Amino acid sequence: MYPDIWLINHYSGNLEHGMEYxxxxxxxxxxxxxxxxxxISASFxxxxxxxxxxxxxxxxxxxxxxxxxxxxxxxxxxxxxxxxWNTVAFTARxxxxxxxxxxxxxxxxIVMGSTPHPFIVMNLMHLKRKFKVPVIFEVRDLWPxxxxxxxxxxxxxxxxxxxxxxxxxxYRNSDLVISLWHSADQYMFAQGLEKDRFAYLPNGIxxxxxxxxESVTLEHPLNDEIRSLRKQGYFIVGYAGSxxxxxxxxxxxxxxxxxxxxxxxxxxxxxxxxGPDKARIVEMAEQHELQNLRFYEYVNKDVIMGFYQEIDxxxxxxxxxxxxxxxxxxxxxxxxxxxxxxxxxxxxxxxDPVTGIGAGVKVKPDSPEELVTAVLELKSKSVxxxxxMGQAGLLYARExxxxxxxxxxxxxxxxxxxxxxxxx
Numbered sequence: 307m308y309p310d311i312w313l314i315n316h317y318s319g320n321l322e323h324g325m326e327y328x329x330x331x332x333x334x335x336x337x338x339x340x341x342x343x344x345x346i347s348a349s350f351x352x353x354x355x356x357x358x359x360x361x362x363x364x365x366x367x368x369x370x371x372x373x374x375x376x377x378x379x380x381x382x383x384x385x386x387x388x389x390x391w392n393t394v395a396f397t398a399r400x401x402x403x404x405x406x407x408x409x410x411x412x413x414x415x416i417v418m419g420s421t422p423h424p425f426i427v428m429n430l431m432h433l434k435r436k437f438k439v440p441v442i443f444e445v446r447d448l449w450p451x452x453x454x455x456x457x458x459x460x461x462x463x464x465x466x467x468x469x470x471x472x473x474x475x476x477y478r479n480s481d482l483v484i485s486l487w488h489s490a491d492q493y494m495f496a497q498g499l500e501k502d503r504f505a506y507l508p509n510g511i512x513x514x515x516x517x518x519x520e521s522v523t524l525e526h527p528l529n530d531e532i533r534s535l536r537k538q539g540y541f542i543v544g545y546a547g548s549x550x551x552x553x554x555x556x557x558x559x560x561x562x563x564x565x566x567x568x569x570x571x572x573x574x575x576x577x578x579x580x581g582p583d584k585a586r587i588v589e590m591a592e593q594h595e596l597q598n599l600r601f602y603e604y605v606n607k608d609v610i611m612g613f614y615q616e617i618d619x620x621x622x623x624x625x626x627x628x629x630x631x632x633x634x635x636x637x638x639x640x641x642x643x644x645x646x647x648x649x650x651x652x653x654x655x656x657x658d659p660v661t662g663i664g665a666g667v668k669v670k671p672d673s674p675e676e677l678v679t680a681v682l683e684l685k686s687k688s689v690x691x692x693x694x695m696g697q698a699g700l701l702y703a704r705e706x707x708x709x710x711x712x713x714x715x716x717x718x719x720x721x722x723x724x725x726x727x728x729x730x
Contacts, residue, residue, distance in 0.1 A: 308717070309415025309439075309724045310342040314429055316396050317422045318347040320369045321521070324355030327607070328637075328709075329420065331512045333372045335713030341720070342373070344411050348396045349376045352389075355606065363403055366410060375407065385582065397425040401432050416720050418442040418484075424449040427472040431479060440481035440723040444507075448490065448629055449473055455627045456551045474498050481723055484716075488633030488657035505719055508635035510709045511644040517704045519644050522615060523608040532576065532616040541573045541685045543650070544617035546610050547638040549581030554623045554652065559590045560674035561681070562599045571598065573681060575621075578602040578613060614645035618692065619684050622660075623652030626671040633657030644703040646696035650680045665699035 313329050320330040333343040349360035358365065360378045367374055379395045382388035400407075417433045419426040421444065434441045450469035453459050459466050477483060477499035484507045485494065491504045514520050523529075532542055549555055558575055565573055575598060577587070584601070591599045605613075614620060620642040624630050633655045642649050643659075649666035651658065660666040667683060669676040684692060705711075 308340045309720055310344075310412060311336065311720065312344055312346060312411075312414040312417045312433070313420075314346045314400070314418065314426060315420040315422065316348050316393065316426065317351050317353055318345050318374075318420075319353060320372065320374070321607070322356065322369055323358055325353040325607070326422075327512070328509060330369075330372055331510070331709040332713045332716060334370065335710050336717060337371055339713065339717045341717070342412075344373045344375055344414075346375045346377065346400065346407075348392065349378045350381045350392065352382070363399070364407065373411070375411065377403065393423050393425055397428055400429050404433065404436065413437055414439055415724055416440050416442065418444060420444040421446050421449065424469045424472040424476075427476045431475065434479070441479075442482045442484055442719075442723070443476040443480035444484045444486070445490065445494075446486050448487065448493065448632065451493075451629050452552075455629050456625075458551070482719060484719075486635055488635060489655070490632040493632055505715075507712055507715060508707065509637045509640050510707045510712045511640045511703050513644065513704060513708045513710070517700075517708075519611050519641075521608040522611045523606070524612040524615060526605065526609045526612060528578070528602050528605060528609065529612045529616050532613065535574060536616070536618070539572055541619075541681075542576060542617045543573065543619045543621055543681055544576045544578070544613060545621045545623075545638075546578040546613060546641075547636070549577065549579055549584035549587060551583055552624050552627075553581070553583065554625045554671050555583065555587045556590065557623065557652070557672055557674050557677060558621070559587060559594070559596070559599065561677040562591070562596045563594055564674055564678050565598055565681075566596070568678075570682070573598060573685065575599045576602060576613075576617065578605065578610065580604045611641065611645065614641060614647055617647060619650060619666075619681065620645070620647045621650045621652070621677075623650075623669075623671050624654075626654050630655050635659070640703065640707050643699035643707065646693070646700040648684055648692050648695040649699065650677065650684070652677070659702065660699070663698050663702050665695050665702065 315329050317326050318329045319325045336343050350357050358376050360376050364377045377399050379392050382392045419430040430441045450466040454461050474497050477497045482503050484505050512520050622639045649660045651660040651666055651668045652671045654671055661668045667680045669680050
């Protein structure tokens with residue numbers, strides 16, 4: 307018998323309710339491998355497209371073969387005090403209801419917690435003591451380093467001190483730390499993590515048995531529009547994802563200005579999605595009266611995957627900050643590669659999964675000049691040459707990034723933890 311897994315992620319979602327999808331896909335494959343997996347998530351967060359209806363303190367429901375337990379939490383809008391209260395409520399109620407939850411779903415053999423925020427560390431340490439089982443700490447973002455470098459808080463801010471303390475507790479007391487950052491091991495070792503407790507498990511992509519992207523919707527106004535423009539001879543560069551502080555979308559605005567100045571009117575950029583910085587970027591584009599930059603609201607995952615099928619080139623960028631040297635693996639990059647599209651890769655990192663396999667070109671994150679050069683370089687290539695680059699990315703996604711393979715690696719890690727005598 308393989309260990310039952312409690313997989314805790316405040317923001318976990320599924321295809322019925324919306325993002326995030328990583329743990330849903332991992333869990334679906336882990337169930338096929340023989341595990342019982344329960345994803346413990348919040349009844350409300352801002353990534354849901356259709357939040358689950360939870361009337362009582364919590365709700366247990368199976369979604370596509372995966373068991374979800376949603377803890378009722380207050381709703382919120384924006385990034386203010388209400389969102390913080392939502393976070394605290396989830397953390398506290400998981401502790402408070404842990405006995406009732408155990409009676410409902412049974413004791414875990416392993417507890418895995420993921421970090422859209424670091425308060426999850428409190429839950430991991432509580433459940434480690436309660437059940438005397440191994441715990442896995444999954445690092446999605448480096449707290450508080452990310453907030454400090456993005457300028458959201460100072461290194462001396464009380465929240466920064468709290469997050470740093472929680473981070474060190476997790477590194478020193480977890481049985482295993484899984485990083486979605488390729489090169490973050492040295493950073494974590496410096497915070498107290500033992501070298502034999504680090505594992506890299508990147509973001510991934512769900513592929514069908516024949517290695518193709520699942521759930522692609524081509525018939526949608528956005529994709530119809532792209533298809534029509536390409537037939538008219540336009541070259542489309544696409545970005546779909548967060549319009550946030552970490553994304554150098556101002557660089558795209560400046561690149562569009564330069565393209566217009568050079569009289570290049572057959573290149574169009576499409577930015578799809580939402581985020582706290584979108585209004586400012588839209589206003590910049592409007593002030594410059596840019597006709598070669600278009601915005602589109604958030605659409606469902608299947609439509610986004612169809613969008614990637616229709617564009618010529620995909621853009622991926624993060625601001626030029628020291629923390630990104632640790633090699634993040636953004637979700638959208640996995641989608642780009644699996645969609646067999648050439649990628650313009652604008653992340654200043656020692657980890658480059660794009661140009662190393664011939665799947666695109668690399669640019670400085672904040673250089674509109676390099677972005678323009680990269681667009682024109684890819685535009686000058688033949689369709690066959692661009693297809694060859696896209697196929698290199700697809701092959702890499704099939705071999706290294708598909709959730710079936712990642713779940714198998716996680717299964718082996720869990721099995722090793724529960725059969726080892728060397729627990730914390």
